[in-house]
Amino acid sequence: MVKSKSPLKRKSLADGSSRETGLKLARSLRGQEVQETELRLIPGLDEEVSEAFQAVKKVAADARPRLVDTTMLYAPRSGGVKRYLLSKKAWLADNRPDIAHSLVVPGARHRVGSDDVMRLHAAKLPFGDGYRWPSSVRRWGAWVSALKPSVIEAGDPYTPGQGALEAGQRVGCPVIGFCHSDPAGLAALHFGEWAKKPVEKRWARLFSQFDAVVSPSRFIARRLEEAGIPKIVIRPLGVEIDTFRPDRRDRQWLLDQLGLPDSARLLCFAGRPAKEKNIDVLIEAVQLLGDPYHLVLVGAGTGMPPEDRVIAMPYETDPKAVAKIIASCDAFVHANDKEPFGLIVLEAMACGRPVVGVNAGGVAETVDTTVGQLADRAEPRAYAEAVAALFERDLDAIGRAARLKAETHFAWGRVFEDLCRVYGEASGEAAFTRSKAE
Numbered sequence: 073m074v075k076s077k078s079p080l081k082r083k084s085l086a087d088g089s090s091r092e093t094g095l096k097l098a099r100s101l102r103g104q105e106v107q108e109t110e111l112r113l114i115p116g117l118d119e120e121v122s123e124a125f126q127a128v129k130k131v132a133a134d135a136r137p138r139l140v141d142t143t144m145l146y147a148p149r150s151g152g153v154k155r156y157l158l159s160k161k162a163w164l165a166d167n168r169p170d171i172a173h174s175l176v177v178p179g180a181r182h183r184v185g186s187d188d189v190m191r192l193h194a195a196k197l198p199f200g201d202g203y204r205w206p207s208s209v210r211r212w213g214a215w216v217s218a219l220k221p222s223v224i225e226a227g228d229p230y231t232p233g234q235g236a237l238e239a240g241q242r243v244g245c246p247v248i249g250f251c252h253s254d255p256a257g258l259a260a261l262h263f264g265e266w267a268k269k270p271v272e273k274r275w276a277r278l279f280s281q282f283d284a285v286v287s288p289s290r291f292i293a294r295r296l297e298e299a300g301i302p303k304i305v306i307r308p309l310g311v312e313i314d315t316f317r318p319d320r321r322d323r324q325w326l327l328d329q330l331g332l333p334d335s336a337r338l339l340c341f342a343g344r345p346a347k348e349k350n351i352d353v354l355i356e357a358v359q360l361l362g363d364p365y366h367l368v369l370v371g372a373g374t375g376m377p378p379e380d381r382v383i384a385m386p387y388e389t390d391p392k393a394v395a396k397i398i399a400s401c402d403a404f405v406h407a408n409d410k411e412p413f414g415l416i417v418l419e420a421m422a423c424g425r426p427v428v429g430v431n432a433g434g435v436a437e438t439v440d441t442t443v444g445q446l447a448d449r450a451e452p453r454a455y456a457e458a459v460a461a462l463f464e465r466d467l468d469a470i471g472r473a474a475r476l477k478a479e480t481h482f483a484w485g486r487v488f489e490d491l492c493r494v495y496g497e498a499s500g501e502a503a504f505t506r507s508k509a510e
Contacts, residue, residue, distance in 0.1 A: 104242075106218040111211055120182045120193075125218070127184035131174060132220045137501040138172040139164070140219050142212075142236050143227030144194070145252060146177035147202035149371070149387050151343055152415035153227055153252050156309055161188070163488045170503040174219050176212075176232065178204035190215065201344055206231040213238030221245050223499040225286075227252055229278045237281055246498040249282035253412055254295050276300050283498050286491070288413035289434035305494055308438075310487035311418040311478050316395045318424030318475055326368075326400035330383055335364050337463060340401035340425075342370035342394055343416055350407035355382055356452035357407075361459060367405070370397055399423035403462060409450040411435045418482050421474035426467055428459050438482075443474040 108125050112118060132138075141160070145153040157175055164173045172188070179191025192215055194204035206212050212235030216224060224247045226236035233249065240247035276299035279285050284303045287293040293304050327334060339358060343349055351372050358367040358381050366381045373384025388394045398404060404420035409432040411417075417427050417435055427444035429435040439446060445465075447458035462470075496504035 106214050110214040111218075124182035124184050124190070124192075128190065128215070128218045131172075131184065131188060131190075132218060134172050136170055136172040137222035137499070137503050138174060138219060139223055139225065139495060139504075140174050140176060140216055140221040140236075140239075141225045141227060142176040142216055142232040143252075144178050144203065144206060144230050144232050145228050146175070147204065148389075149202050149344070152309065152413070155312075155391070155415060156252075157227070159310070159312055159484050160488055160491075163484055167485070167488070167508050168492065168503065168506070169508055170506060171501075174221075176216050176219070178206055178232075180204075190219075201346075206235075209234040209238060211235075213242065217242045222501050223248065223495050223504075225250055225495075226282070229275055233278060237278075240283075246283040247281075248284045248286060248494065248498060249279050250286045250288075251279065251292050251296060251412070252288065254292060254410065272299050284494060286494065289437050291432075291434045291437065292412045307487065307490050307494070308482065309413050309415050309418070310482045310484040311415070311422045312391070313422050313479055313483050315391050316398070316419040316422035316478075318399060318471070320392070320396045320423065321399040322396065323400045323402075326397065330366070330368070332366060333364075337365045337403075338368060338401040339365060339403055339405045339428075339459065340368045340370065340398055340420075341372055341405050342388075342398060343372050345372045345374055345376070348408055348410060350409070350450050351376075353407040353450050353452050353455055354405050355379055357405075357456040357459060358382065360452055360456040365459070368397070368401060370394065395419065395423055398425060401425060402467060403428055403444075403459070405455075405459065406430075406435055407447075407450050407455055408435065409433050414438060418478055422478035422482075424471040424475040426462055426470040426474060428455070428462055430455070443470060443477055 108122060111121050111125060141157050143153060161173050164171055175189045177191055178194035182193050183191045192206060194206040197203045197205050209231050212231055216235055216239035221243060222245055224236045224240055224245060226233040226247060226249050236247050279301045284305055285296060285301055286305050286307050287296060288309050290306060293306050296304050327336065341354055345351060349372060354367055358365050366383060368383050368385060370385045371387035376384060398420050404425045404427045406414060406417055406427060406429050409430040411433040413434040417438055420427055421443055427439045429439040429444065429446050430450045431446040431448055436446060445458045445462040447455040492504045
């Protein structure tokens with residue numbers, strides 16, 4: 073049971089006078105219609121802003137209760153968060169017709185699509201793989217407010233998350249934070265341990281303001297608890313079992329594509345080439361294993377120098393194409409020992425493929441010996457030993473067990489039914505728990 077508190081009484085705990093000023097502004101605007109002048113960035117974009125604002129007003133005229141999802145973790149080549157949001161949108165359209173759903177995400181320009189995805193102009197992050205960083209919490213909050221949400225889900229603690237809190241204050245609706253990552257852990261990984269505490273402190277202050285915080289794993293829930301964040305609800309992510317399925321397997325097709333013999337043992341990883349993914353561990357492990365093992369990197373090998381037995385394939389935007397590649401390999405490999413959840417692991421399991429993971433982080437909560445093999449640590453030799461141990465077993469039987477687990481425990485329908493209960497309890501809107509048949 074989620075015990076929600078009135079967003080009108082939410083205490084400001086964020087760092088800095090600018091944040092407090094923003095909340096004061098949100099309170100002063102509470103109940104007022106959003107004005108176009110609040111949304112302008114620079115004079116040259118006035119026409120673009122005007123067109124987007126008129127489109128938003130049409131969307132907001134829909135009288136149905138509205139869920140608004142907002143995050144900056146949404147880019148042309150982004151992974152799990154984007155797939156989660158688009159899967160949720162499709163599921164709500166099919167199963168909760170009495171609920172309206174909008175996404176507010178960064179983009180190259182202000183634009184409101186026919187799919188109810190609002191893109192707001194934001195600058196690209198340097199070396200950010202297409203991600204964009206919105207600059208103004210106040211404007212972001214005003215755009216979200218203009219949609220007249222009944223409940224808001226913030227998918228990050230950055231500008232969209234802060235803007236979501238301001239919108240919740242202004243509109244008078246609950247704001248739920250979905251913790252898709254561990255910013256403090258990432259700061260320590262990229263900048264050193266010195267960076268962990270300041271980021272964790274800021275993270276805790278922001279997430280403590282949400283009416284409820286959803287965690288995709290016990291691993292992230294523990295991190296939230298350590299940071300002193302209350303009101304945590306654990307809800308795992310899910311998988312599109314009709315897209316990721318075993319019958320997409322065509323091993324001979326992939327061998328022909330790669331120019332490899334039938335004797336090859338194909339290991340696959342799909343994702344971004346981010347430091348935390350530990351791609352170097354996978355590469356060194358396959359070098360230790362030697363022939364006949366080969367590592368297929370889908371997207372993650374971009375820009376890397378050539379390596380023996382490592383084959384880089386380009387990033388693939390079509391989920392069905394990704395599913396075909398994963399299903400056609402022999403095993404899926406994932407070496408991130410601090411993964412918040414690991415949606416791609418579920419997708420591999422749904423494709424009927426065994427998974428080799430690390431006995432740490434969110435992946436260890438999904439993968440066990442029935443569906444794969446866990447390395448003791450994210451270190452090349454330990455990982456190579458886990459891969460070799462997997463290939464001593466019946467891969468087809470393990471793959472069938474993986475598919476069954478994905479179907480029975482992680483189908484999106486089950487996940488979104490649970491989340492709708494969270495939204496309904498927080499907002500008091502019965503439409504969130506009323507199915508299409510009722």
